[in-house]
Amino acid sequence: MPKSLSPSLASLNKTLEFEAEFIDGLKDIFEEKIVFNKLLGLKITSLTPHRVTARIDMRHELVGHYSHNRIHGGAISAGLDAVGGLAVMAAIGARHLDELPAQRLQRFAKLGTIDLRVDYLRPGIDDYFELCAEVMRLGSRVASTRMEFLGADGKLLSTGAAAYIVS
Amino acid sequence: MPKSLSPSLASLNKTLEFEAEFIDGLKDIFEEKIVFNKLLGLKITSLTPHRVTARIDMRHELVGHYSHNRIHGGAISAGLDAVGGLAVMAAIGARHLDELPAQRLQRFAKLGTIDLRVDYLRPGIDDYFELCAEVMRLGSRVASTRMEFLGADGKLLSTGAAAYIVS
Amino acid sequence: MPKSLSPSLASLNKTLEFEAEFIDGLKDIFEEKIVFNKLLGLKITSLTPHRVTARIDMRHELVGHYSHNRIHGGAISAGLDAVGGLAVMAAIGARHLDELPAQRLQRFAKLGTIDLRVDYLRPGIDDYFELCAEVMRLGSRVASTRMEFLGADGKLLSTGAAAYIVS
Amino acid sequence: MPKSLSPSLASLNKTLEFEAEFIDGLKDIFEEKIVFNKLLGLKITSLTPHRVTARIDMRHELVGHYSHNRIHGGAISAGLDAVGGLAVMAAIGARHLDELPAQRLQRFAKLGTIDLRVDYLRPGIDDYFELCAEVMRLGSRVASTRMEFLGADGKLLSTGAAAYIVS
Numbered sequence: 001m002p003k004s005l006s007p008s009l010a011s012l013n014k015t016l017e018f019e020a021e022f023i024d025g026l027k028d029i030f031e032e033k034i035v036f037n038k039l040l041g042l043k044i045t046s047l048t049p050h051r052v053t054a055r056i057d058m059r060h061e062l063v064g065h066y067s068h069n070r071i072h073g074g075a076i077s078a079g080l081d082a083v084g085g086l087a088v089m090a091a092i093g094a095r096h097l098d099e100l101p102a103q104r105l106q107r108f109a110k111l112g113t114i115d116l117r118v119d120y121l122r123p124g125i126d127d128y129f130e131l132c133a134e135v136m137r138l139g140s141r142v143a144s145t146r147m148e149f150l151g152a153d154g155k156l157l158s159t160g161a162a163a164y165i166v167s
Numbered sequence: 168m169p170k171s172l173s174p175s176l177a178s179l180n181k182t183l184e185f186e187a188e189f190i191d192g193l194k195d196i197f198e199e200k201i202v203f204n205k206l207l208g209l210k211i212t213s214l215t216p217h218r219v220t221a222r223i224d225m226r227h228e229l230v231g232h233y234s235h236n237r238i239h240g241g242a243i244s245a246g247l248d249a250v251g252g253l254a255v256m257a258a259i260g261a262r263h264l265d266e267l268p269a270q271r272l273q274r275f276a277k278l279g280t281i282d283l284r285v286d287y288l289r290p291g292i293d294d295y296f297e298l299c300a301e302v303m304r305l306g307s308r309v310a311s312t313r314m315e316f317l318g319a320d321g322k323l324l325s326t327g328a329a330a331y332i333v334s
Numbered sequence: 335m336p337k338s339l340s341p342s343l344a345s346l347n348k349t350l351e352f353e354a355e356f357i358d359g360l361k362d363i364f365e366e367k368i369v370f371n372k373l374l375g376l377k378i379t380s381l382t383p384h385r386v387t388a389r390i391d392m393r394h395e396l397v398g399h400y401s402h403n404r405i406h407g408g409a410i411s412a413g414l415d416a417v418g419g420l421a422v423m424a425a426i427g428a429r430h431l432d433e434l435p436a437q438r439l440q441r442f443a444k445l446g447t448i449d450l451r452v453d454y455l456r457p458g459i460d461d462y463f464e465l466c467a468e469v470m471r472l473g474s475r476v477a478s479t480r481m482e483f484l485g486a487d488g489k490l491l492s493t494g495a496a497a498y499i500v501s
Numbered sequence: 502m503p504k505s506l507s508p509s510l511a512s513l514n515k516t517l518e519f520e521a522e523f524i525d526g527l528k529d530i531f532e533e534k535i536v537f538n539k540l541l542g543l544k545i546t547s548l549t550p551h552r553v554t555a556r557i558d559m560r561h562e563l564v565g566h567y568s569h570n571r572i573h574g575g576a577i578s579a580g581l582d583a584v585g586g587l588a589v590m591a592a593i594g595a596r597h598l599d600e601l602p603a604q605r606l607q608r609f610a611k612l613g614t615i616d617l618r619v620d621y622l623r624p625g626i627d628d629y630f631e632l633c634a635e636v637m638r639l640g641s642r643v644a645s646t647r648m649e650f651l652g653a654d655g656k657l658l659s660t661g662a663a664a665y666i667v668s
Contacts, residue, residue, distance in 0.1 A: 035230040036239035039206065063202040065276070072203035073280045074248045078241020109232070112287065113240045114476055114497050115449060117618045119282045119645050119662055121638040136660060137622040141475050142448055142499060144620050146660065159637060159647065161620055161662060163448050163497060165476060281643055281664050282616060284451045286478050286495055288471040303493060304455040308642050309615055309666055311453050313493065326470060326480065328453055328495060330615050330664060332643060369564040370573035373540065397536040399610070406537035407614045408582045412575020443566070447574045449620045454613065 016049050016094055022101040023047055026093075029108055030086055037082050040075055044086070045130070049094030052087045053132040054079070064124075071124035076149050079131050080160035081116050084145040087133035088164045091143065107166075114142070114163040121158055126151040141167060183216050183261055189268040190214055193260075196275055197253055204249050207242055211253070212297070216261030219254045220299040221246070231291075238291035240325075243316050246298050247327035248283050251312035254300035255331045258310065274333075281309070281330040288325055293318040308334060350383050350428055356435040357381055360427075363442055364420055371416050374409055378420070379464070383428030386421045387466040388413070398458075405458035407492075410483050413465050414494035415450050418479040421467035422498045425477065441500075448476070448497040455492055460485040475500065517550050517595055523602040524548055527594075530609055531587055538583050541576055545587070546631070550595030553588045554633040555580070565625075572625035574659075577650050580632050581661035582617050585646040588634035589665045592644065608667075615643070615664040622659055627652040642668060 027044050030037055040062070046053045056062070056071075056079055064072025088111060093104045133147040147160035194211050197204055207229070213220045223229070223238075223246055231239025256278060260271045300314040314327035361378050364371055374396070380387045390396070390405075390413055398406025422445060427438045467481040481494035528545050531538055541563070547554045557563070557572075557580055565573025589612060594605045634648040648661035 029233070033233035034239065035228055035233075036242055039228050040241070061202055061206050066196070066200040066202075067276055072201065072245065072249075073283070074207070074241070074245020075203055077244040077248060077283055077285070078239065081241045081244060082239075109234055112290075115284065115286045115478075115495075116240070116244055117282065117284045117451065117662060118244070119637070119664065120280050121645055123279075136620070136657065141501075144449075144622055144660075156637065159645075159662065161449075161618060161660065163620065167475075282645075282662075284495060284618065286470070286497065288478055303453070303490065308668075311455055311493075311616075323470065326478075326495065328451060328493065328616075330453065334642075363567070367567040368573065369562055369567075370576055373562050374575070395536055395540050400530070400534035400536075401610055406535065406579065406583075407617070408541070408575070408579020409537055411578040411582060411617055411619070412573065415575045415578060416573075443568055446624075447621050449618065450574070450578055451616065451618045452578070453616045457613075 018047060018093060019101055022093055022104060025101055025105040026086070026089060029105065030082070034082070036078065040079055042079055042082055047090055049090055051132065051134050052083055052090055053130060054083050054086070055128055055130055057128045058126060068123065068125060071129065073120055076120070076124060076158050077116065077118045080118055080147040080149060080158070081113055081162060083131045083133040084147050084160065084162040085111055085113060085164060087135050087145050088138065088143040088166060091135040091138045092166060095138065110167050112165045114165055116160065116162040118158055118160045121156060124149070124157050128152050129157070138166070141165065185214065185260060186268055189260055189271060192268055192272040193253070193256060196272065197249070201249070203245065207246055209246055209249055214257055216257055218299065218301050219250055219257055220297060221250050221253070222295055222297055224295045225293060235290065235292060238296065240287055243287070243291060243325050244283065244285045247285055247314040247316060247325070248280055248329060250298045250300040251314050251327065251329040252278055252280060252331060254302050254312050255305065255310040255333060258302040258305045259333060262305065277334050279332045281332055283327065283329040285325055285327045288323060291316070291324050295319050296324070305333070308332065352381065352427060353435055356427055356438060359435055359439040360420070360423060363439065364416070368416070370412065374413055376413055376416055381424055383424055385466065385468050386417055386424055387464060388417050388420070389462055389464055391462045392460060402457065402459060405463065407454055410454070410458060410492050411450065411452045411494070414452055414481040414483060414492070415447055415496060417465045417467040418481050418494065418496040419445055419447060419498060421469050421479050422472065422477040422500060425469040425472045426500060429472065444501050446499045448499055450494065450496040452492055452494045455490060458483070458491050462486050463491070472500070519548065519594060520602055523594055523605060526602055526606040527587070527590060530606065531583070535583070537579065541580055543580055543583055548591055550591055552633065552635045553584055553591055554631060555584050555587070556629055556631055558629045559627060569624065569626060572630065574621055577621070577625060577659050578617065578619045578661070581619055581648040581650060581659065582614055582663060584632045584634040585648050585661065585663040586612055586614060586665060588636050588646050589639065589644040589667060592636040592639045593667060596639065611668050613666045615666055617661065617663040619659055619661045622657060625650070625658050629653050630658070639667070642666065
């Protein structure tokens with residue numbers, strides 16, 4: 001549906017790429033310093049100013065439904081919240097390209113989730129999962145995102161929406 | 168606000184208690200078999216037909232904000248989803264008291280979250296947290312719950328609402 | 335459930351009442367100037383710094399389900415969004431008692447809904463409905479509310495939660 | 502983002518069209534019998550088995566913000582709930598093509614919204630608005646949808662997500 005967003009996304013895509021220092025810094029914060037993300041096994045797989053993707057490998061600790069080896073809905077909601085925040089951080093990073101990477105990274109510390117909604121569409125049973133998030137609007141105080149949780153075959157398993165406070 | 172619910176809750180409270188076998192069975196499923204709940208450190212602290220409470224002890228693995236030792240919003244959403252489902256399971260258990268505890272417990276396997284909303288009100292910084300959930304309506308196919316995530320001092324940190332499919 | 339909120343609410347209740355000028359001004363904005371509220375037939379029934387109630391009389395124009403004379407879910411969501419915003423406005427009014435009523439009322443113009451969730455629990459079939467809203471947290475930039483939509487007999491028909499930008 | 506959905510959508514698109522009798526029947530229910538939709542001025546503009554669009558012309562009665570001639574958030578949430586339900590009805594219609602149009606239309610009466618989320622991204626100020634809805638999943642008991650509320654120029658103003666009970 002977000003056909004209406006495509007033009008601006010496409011144009012951004014061509015004109016902006018993050019420095020390795022910024023990307024490495026974000027990865028360090030996201031995958032290591034936010035310890036719970038590490039517990040989830042969340043790994044960033046791509047990072048652009050308007051869209052980010054990440055991956056979770058299935059493992060026994062994430063099981064939510066004992067008889068089906070299904071991933072816990074809470075691992076899904078936690079992952080979607082995390083990638084939504086990451087997408088906002090990327091968008092903020094793109095807005096403040098005049099700042100040094102280290103300065104931009106400090107903005108991550110001020111990000112907070114206001115609220116989150118997750119729709120569970122299909123059981124999450126797979127070897128690994130892909131998560132992606134897109135910023136629908138980045139305001140000066142509030143950012144809104146949409147997220148998706150996909151199976152290894154690209155099947156849509158859950159969707160999410162969240163609002164974040166930025167400052 | 169849920170003043171309107173009080174009369175029925177109060178009356179239920181006085182007339183119904185679960186057997187130890189049912190409670191032990193629910194605890195085993197919730198705290199052990201749902202492995203991700205174990206990773207979160209979720210422990211049931213009370214269980215009645217209409218309201219359940221649980222607890223999460225803070226530990227390093229749950230950190231979401233590296234500089235404040237704050238619990239990850241995803242641990243909150245995961246915990247609230249879990250206790251909402253537990254409350255529905257308790258309500259279902261109360262509806263099927265004619266069945267043996269083991270039969271009632273099998274109904275847990277059929278429970279699924281349709282969707283979840285979490286509102287993050289205040290930073291989750293504390294030694295432990297209390298989670299509680301209440302069933303707002305138990306239909307034949309869908310159940311709706313409200314949940315709360317509280318600090319050790321009883322301060323309200325997050326609220327949630329969820330819908331579950333029951334069958 | 336919001337037991338944890340009671341102490342502060344109770345203490346506020348005893349110490350603070352709005353001036354007639356402020357209440358009349360809010361009523362004029364809410365019931366007249368916000369024209370869609372008038373279309374819904376929304377009327378404020380009580381207004382305190384932390385909790386507001388309103389009422390909608392059922393009429394043919396609000397029908398959502400043609401064979402049951404049921405109120406449209408959209409009338410419910412619209413009403414809950416409106417009373418949530420009103421509760422935030424009341425809370426803001428209480429925070430800025432040092433300002434003149436007219437000044438405080440101007441703050442209403444800056445209020446905006448960030449997002450809204452409504453859970454439809456039971457069919458809305460009745461002669462009139464009561465709506466109530468409570469502010470869960472009023473921050474400097476974001477306020478969070480919980481709302482309820484009740485039948486004439488006080489039965490809980492729908493619940494809501496919303497976030498508002500305040501400034 | 503819903504790239505993952507495209508293949509199935511495209512294939513459905515080519516193989517299925519509704520009969521005029523079914524479309525006219527849905528329009529009559531949606532635009533006339535659901536009286537509140539008429540109050541909103543909701544008109545169906547396209548109807549396929551997986552995606553529907555509708556339109557609301559701005560008028561004074563829909564004003565939510567008195568100084569900006571902005572449409573009320575409640576008119577947005579009401580419209581999004583309505584088109585989400587319409588999309589589910591279209592999807593149900595496509596699933597039961599073996600039934601007569603009149604039989605399929607009776608299924609509309611059994612549809613109910615479980616819950617709704619709306620994210621307000623940008624102020625709704627325009628001469629008319631387009632609403633669109635897509636079914637993310639149609640199960641035997643629950644359907645999930647995503648919705649968008651666009652300005653006359655195609656700018657995304659609000660997004661929504663909802664769950665419906667179908668039977």
